[in-house]
Amino acid sequence: MIYTITLNPSIDYVVQVNQLNLGELNKMDNEMMFAGGKGINVSRVLHELAYDTTALGFLGGFTGDFIVEALREKSIQTKFTPIQGATRINIKLKADSETEVNGRGPGILPAEADSLLHQLEHVTNHDTVIISGSTPPSLPNDFHKQLADQIAANGASFVIDTTGEALKSVLGYRPLVVKPNKEELAELFGVTLRHQDDVIYYGKQLLDLGARHAIVSMAGEGALLFTEEGIYHGQTPRGQVKNSVGAGDSMIAGFTGKFKETADVTEAFRMSLAAGSATAFADDLAKAEDIFQLQEKIAITRISGKVKEENHEH
């Protein structure tokens, strides 16, 4: 089973305004609501690709009810931890460019946090747990470490897709894959990434810090995959970007599902890029048939040899 944990789910409220006039009354040209939050998106794409998945995380209020219902309609298994607070709403404003306004998230009581940790006592060494997205501010700073501890104690593998200190704090637990985008990688190390060589240098650091694989996604420029055996560049196919919300989550789903199925890291990378781009080219998250079609079009090039040995030379 592939479990996803969304500590901070959301309703993604996608609003389209063809001509946005700031400070004036605007009328929506289109509006859509999706059950969102990074782990939930990952579960949706895993399910679309026919991989077994269960979505975990904190959920509450009328917004939480909306999410449960939306996932039930898609027959996605869920075991959310109920909370007293209300799940947030994130605004995705589509005008000439895409603007996002994300909520900070509800308060989580200590008993609610404990309840999620107890749920993880049931995962086994056959399972993979994907922890994705931001953390509601009321959770303790070391909550990701507590999760990783529990997952490691049960011998399950895990994937982490978050930012900053929360990400750094669990790299030593040897996550199967981490996937910062270029901006998140720069922020993680407090640097500016000007050239591909800079991205390669800091991407390698993720392996040195403990990640078993790292993907650095670069939107339309594709992505770099770092493994102990080498570094690869994956080209994204061309297409019209409609809605890039969830593209990164689709990459995590594609990689984790395919890797669990085949243990083939470059095929997992190919599936990851196909899923990311198929979502970028769709209004909502990608459909399986589009992912499979794009898979044929992803070119992967090996750009460098053994990462660990090279790093030792520095």
Ligand SMILES: Nc1ncnc2c1ncn2[C@@H]1O[C@H](COP(=O)(O)OP(=O)(O)O)[C@@H](O)[C@H]1O
């Ligand atoms: N303009 C684009 N053209 C094709 N694919 C894209 C484009 N933007 C995003 N993608 C796909 O989505 C993936 C993730 O996008 P990116 O913006 O790097 O990550 P995130 O969504 O995590 O910020 C890319 O690696 C690519 O596969």
Ligand SMILES: O=P(O)(O)OC[C@H]1O[C@](O)(COP(=O)(O)O)[C@@H](O)[C@@H]1O
């Ligand atoms: O585009 P991405 O990075 O794959 O993730 C999109 C998801 O992340 C969110 O923007 C939430 O992000 P955070 O958890 O980092 O606040 C959701 O609204 C959306 O569903």
